[in-house]
Amino acid sequence: MVINIISEFFKSNGLVGAIGIIALVMYVAYYIANSIGQKRMGSAFAIIIGLVLAYIAGKYTGGKKGLADIKLFAGVGLLGGGMLRDYAIISTAYGVKVENLKKAGLVGIFSLIVGVLFSFIIGVIIAVLLGFKNAVDITTIGAGAVTFIVGPVTGSALGASSEVIALSIAAGVVKSVLTMIITPIIAPKIGLNNPTAAMVYGGLLGTTSGVAGGLAATDPKLVPYGALTATFYTGLGTLIVPSIGFLLVKIIFG
């Protein structure tokens, strides 16, 4: 009886159920992050837990939509679907000031453009080297090397398969986690100790959670400078990768 009531609830209140599940995942992720003294890695842990759950569900159901293939958790498909995702991404642009963009100056804009293109090209080269031939797949994986947001946005715009989109998210997650871990270690060697370098750093790496985490572990005073340019990175990526990026890949690799 109890199980019936629960499954009925999840069936008729899918979205509410999904919000509860994701809240629980966030709680667990931040608990782990706090207990190892890496508060800022909470979101990276949560994403990893999400991917692990998708893996388990995929093994269990043999389906293609991860957790959403389990009837009880179908609502997660709604919460994590394209509509709400795009809606939330757009809202993060709020609070960005045009004058702050000007303050970041020419070098900030330059590092943004170089950062997006550099990561994209690296991702494209790796995709081609590892045998991807389709222009849509190559572009999506390249976009994943930009950030784990640009990857799926590009993938869904171009109609890439769920497998390739998952690969692009995984590439973005690898980038975000590595950024947090490596930054404090190599900061002295790359001269990451002043606002200009921090702005360049935010523009080149872009992954907002990675940059905020990495800078906080290096020198908290640098966080706003890096986060400033990083905020524009995903926007620039979603703007130029599915358009100019895809066009270039299509011309070169057919």
Next chain:
Amino acid sequence: MEIYGLGIIAVCMFVGSFLGNILGNLLGVKGDVGGVGIAMLLLVLISNYVESKGKPFPEKTSKGIEFVSFLYIPIVVAMASIQNVVAAFKGGAVAFLAGGLATIGSMLLIPLISRIGASEKNYNITK
């Protein structure tokens, strides 16, 4: 009201998606190209415009926008949980190489580009 904030994002999303679809058609790509980026720029322009006019969004309106942006990471987590990770793992090296090399390479570029910024500043001072 908070719902006004949600509505402002909705308008940006509609306009962005509309322009993105036009761009997609022009480029011969099915669907929306860069619509999210256009919508983000639009939100930046609108919020900066109303502020420059000295009439920023009321507190409750901006709370509505901020509420949605706080949901950004949880939504990304939900998105991660509905991906075909089993299939992704079969080609896992690509994710680690693409993400890893992009990160390390970008970091090595920092001193190079910072130097451009530094010399630019010197130039301005001597001027």
